[in-house]
Amino acid sequence: MFKRNPWRYKASDFRLQQSIFVEEIEEINREDIYMRIFVTGGAGYIGSILVRELLQKGYEVTVLDLMLFGDKGLEDIIGEKRLKIIEADVRTYSPDLMIGHDVVIDLAAISQPDPLNKIDENIFYEINYLAATRTAKLATKKGAKRYIFTSTCSVYGFQDNVVNETSSPNPLENYAKTKYMAEQEMQKINGLCKTILRLATVYGYSPKMRFDLVVNAMTLTLYKYGKIRVGRPGTQKRPVVHVKDVVNAIIGVLEAPHDIVCNEIFNVGSNEQNYRVLDIAYEIFRALNKEPNIEFYGELDTRSYVVDFSKIKRVLGFTCRYTVADGAREICKALHEGILSYEPWTRVIDWWYELISKGLIKSIGAKVDLI
Template sequence: MHAQLSILVTGGAGYLGSMLVPALLELGHKVTVVDNFMFQQDPLNTLCVNDHFSVVRGDVRNEALMRPLVAAADVIIPLAALVGAPLCSRDQVGATTTNKDAVITMLAWLSKEQRILMPITNSGYGIGQQDKFCTEESPLRPISLYGRDKVEVEEAILSHGNAISFRLATVFGMAPRMRLDLLVNDFVYRAVHDRAVVLFESHFKRNYIHIRDVAKVFIHGLHHFEQMKDKPYNVGLSDANLSKYELCERIQKQLPNFVFMEAPIGEDPDKRDYLVSNARIEATGWSPDYSLDQGIKELIKGYTMIRNTRYTNV
């Protein structure tokens, strides 16, 4: 049995938080979530019965709000962020102040004992080298504002010390606060509801990871903190460094009526095209539980229930 910890999770009502917070509570930890509930969803409803769960509605950039919450925590997990290049380019000030400045401000308040576990994107690798795996030592060449801010905040937390950074592959899978805009989630949604997708940059490769395995890696980091601290870790499925085209082929195996074709209709603002090595995290004893195919199967079931029809009449 691990000792009970007080854990502060900012953005705890988001896609990752909605999976991680229940898992932390299940282990007996005390969890305080700070979230501004900007997406008007309530994924933590069923946790309110738990005496170890507290929730604060507020903005992580509000120092008067955050200081006492940070002071009371053994562990800080900063998930609050405007996630993804498109959202960040729409609100550049909001992106940088939330994704980078709020975390760096918080570092100044921490004692030497307080721990940080933080998700970073592996889109920091930008365009990888042909047939060469990106390791944690590979140069970071982020292209978008989102990628640049995440790379800078990673540098800040690791040089502060007593921190672990997880460079997450593209996450997929069902969660209480769902995101339909992530690549696998989006493609399966289109395969289920539209039966077709048009691909651009279809041979760009990237790595993928199930949302439950992301929650699992945070718990792994918590339990193995001393031997893992002060390093970044790539977190992805080592058997899933796939191009968009290959991903569609995998979806088509489960949905044979799914049609996909290529056209030069757009470009990825992050230029993500890389192969990722997850050897460092695997060497610590962590391994994923969910494959890409299991995730696709799960999403197909989920989309029987979810139709994002808020703005349509059909």
């Protein structure tokens, strides 16, 4: 498991530190700070890039993360004076930790389907639904002006027609179902500027890497074994988006006028990156100057979905800057330079299985306080 670093607050520390922390917040000279942002799951795949960008733009950031996947995503920015990191469970953290924050960005989730159904569905329910609902309600109660929630295009399920934000969701497994449940609950909350972002499948290099996402997994396999494995038949379509584009979309919402983002849902991605899975593989071969070598696997699965990303472009002027080729090249470069390597925690669902088997994460039932 991971060794805890001394720079982090643990949740238990706040029995002693909480009053000191709140006093510090109250003493801050607001004129010296542009905005204070509370990020759940901020040490994760998306969060570790988002936090850096927020700091670079002058924001003050509080990260709340249980660090079940370690702290690698943030280890090189430890000591930044505008960064506070709190080690706590998103289901049970003290409400007072949110005092003084202007914006809440809610990334915390079990962010991958569970194909083997090994994870207690109550854990999905508690983290992806109850905890997200709790965080949104706390944002309202503790005075935050905005709340940004990352959901998933998987809420649409597999559909024959191109789907957009007005399409009827059809979530098919616990990950998508609990994300959609949280979306529905948030839309009932009044007095808060809420924005829901439905992300395409994310790819690209991150300090807290994931190799269980299609582009990243294909790139790793090609780098290590000289081939790419593709699920049959390869013609099934999926939307993908670079992690840096996701971060740019989040910041775009953060900095947009209230009236164009409040109580809105945006799909995050680009129409050009609705790919056949087989074409993703060919993009990677071309990017890395490799001869195509494809190994098909699995049962025939022709289920597809194609997403329309026009709304975010029309409303916010958002366009994706990065391509699958960019993602493949940066991952391969990081692997070659030893910056990046395959680790057990880079496959999210497998690591969750490990944590659960060791009793390090479990259902807490009625202990999730919905405020």
